[in-house]
Amino acid sequence: xxxxxxxxxxxxxxxxxxxxxxxxxxxxxxxxxxxxxxxxxxxxxxxxxxxxxxxxxxxxxxxxxxxxxxxxxxxxxxxxxxxxxxxxxxxxxxxxxxxxxxxxxxxxxxxxxxxxxxxxxxxxxxxxxxxxxxxxxxxxxxxxxxxxxxxxxxxxxxxxxxxxxxxxxxxxxxxxxxxxxxxxxxxxxxxxxxxxxxxxxxxxxxxxxxxxxxxxxxxxxxxxxxxxxxxxxxxxxxxxxxxxxxxxxx
Ligand code: PXP
Numbered sequence: 001x002x003x004x005x006x007x008x009x010x011x012x013x014x015x016x017x018x019x020x021x022x023x024x025x026x027x028x029x030x031x032x033x034x035x036x037x038x039x040x041x042x043x044x045x046x047x048x049x050x051x052x053x054x055x056x057x058x059x060x061x062x063x064x065x066x067x068x069x070x071x072x073x074x075x076x077x078x079x080x081x082x083x084x085x086x087x088x089x090x091x092x093x094x095x096x097x098x099x100x101x102x103x104x105x106x107x108x109x110x111x112x113x114x115x116x117x118x119x120x121x122x123x124x125x126x127x128x129x130x131x132x133x134x135x136x137x138x139x140x141x142x143x144x145x146x147x148x149x150x151x152x153x154x155x156x157x158x159x160x161x162x163x164x165x166x167x168x169x170x171x172x173x174x175x176x177x178x179x180x181x182x183x184x185x186x187x188x189x190x191x192x193x194x195x196x197x198x199x200x201x202x203x204x205x206x207x208x209x210x211x212x213x214x215x216x217x218x219x220x221x222x223x224x225x226x227x228x229x230x231x232x233x234x235x236x237x238x239x240x241x242x243x244x245x246x247x248x249x250x
Contacts, residue, residue: 007206007244008043009237010073010194012217017055019221030056031063033221033229038070040233044092046215048075048106049085051099058085065089073215075136078115083122086131093132095156095215096122105218106195109138109158113146123150134192139173139180148187155184156192156215159205163196174204181210199223202236203243214240 016033020026034045045068047056064072071092076082077099086094096119098110112119112135119135126133134154137143138161147155157180162173177193184191193205194215205211216236223232 008213010044010046010215011037011042012046014055015221036229040230044071046073095134097136113142139176154190159193160195163201181208185210206240206243
C-alpha cells in the first residue's frame with residue numbers, strides 16, 4: 001500500500017450562489033466565499049457552471065479566474081458550450097460530470113464507458129489546452145478503464161451513495177471506493193473523490209491512501225451558516241488530516 005500523500009481539499013462554492021440566486025442580486029458573493037476558503041487553507045476552489053445556471057453563473061467564473069490564487073476546478077457537463085467556456089478561461093482543471101436538468105444535484109457518475117465517442121474529442125481538446133481533465137464516475141472498474149482509454153489523467157469517485165448509506169451497506173460501498181482507488185493507482189490515474197461528504201463521513205474516504213483530492217461543498221456551506229465558513233473548512237481539514245495520518249495529527 002502506498003504511503004499516503006498530502007490530501008488536497010477543494011471547496012465547492014456553488015451553494016453560496018444558490019442562496020444569492022434565491023433573491024436575485026449580488027449577495028452573498030461566491031467570490032468572497034472563495035477568498036475565505038483560500039484563507040482557511042483550501043487547496044482549490046470548485047465551481048459547477050450548470051447549463052441552467054441555477055447556482056454559479058458565467059460572471060462568477062470570470063471573477064474566480066481573475067481573482068483566485070488557488071486553482072479553479074471547473075465542473076462542467078460534456079457539451080460544446082461548456083467546452084467552449086473552459087477553453088476560453090483555461091482553468092487549472094475541468095471535471096466532466098453528467099448533468100440532468102431535473103436532478104437537484106449530480107446524482108450518479110458519468111457513463112465514460114458508454115459515451116466514448118462523445119467524450120473522447122472533448123477530453124482531447126481540454127487536455128490540449130493544458131487543462132487537467134477529470135471524469136466524475138462511479139467506483140466501477142469499467143468506468144476507470146474507460147477513463148484510461150479516453151485519455152483522462154484524473155477520475156473523481158462519486159461518494160454520494162457511500163454518504164447516504166448506513167451499517168453494512170455503507171461498509172460495502174467504502175470497500176468499493178477503496179478497491180477503485182487502488183485500481184486507479186495501477187492504471188496510472190490520479191484519484192479524487194467527492195459528493196455528499198460531511199464531518200461524519202469524510203474520515204474513511206480521506207484515509208484511502210490513493211485518494212489525492214476531495215471536493216466538498218454543500219455540507220461546508222450549510223455548516224458555515226452556524227459557525228462561519230473559515231471554521232467549517234478548518235474543521236474539515238483537521239478531520240481529513242487526522243484520518244490521513246492518525247499517529248501524527250494533533
Ligand atoms: N464533486 C463533484 C464532481 C460534484 O458534482 C459535486 C457537487 O456539485 C461535488 C464534488 C461536491 O458535492 P457536495 O456539494 O455534496 O459536497
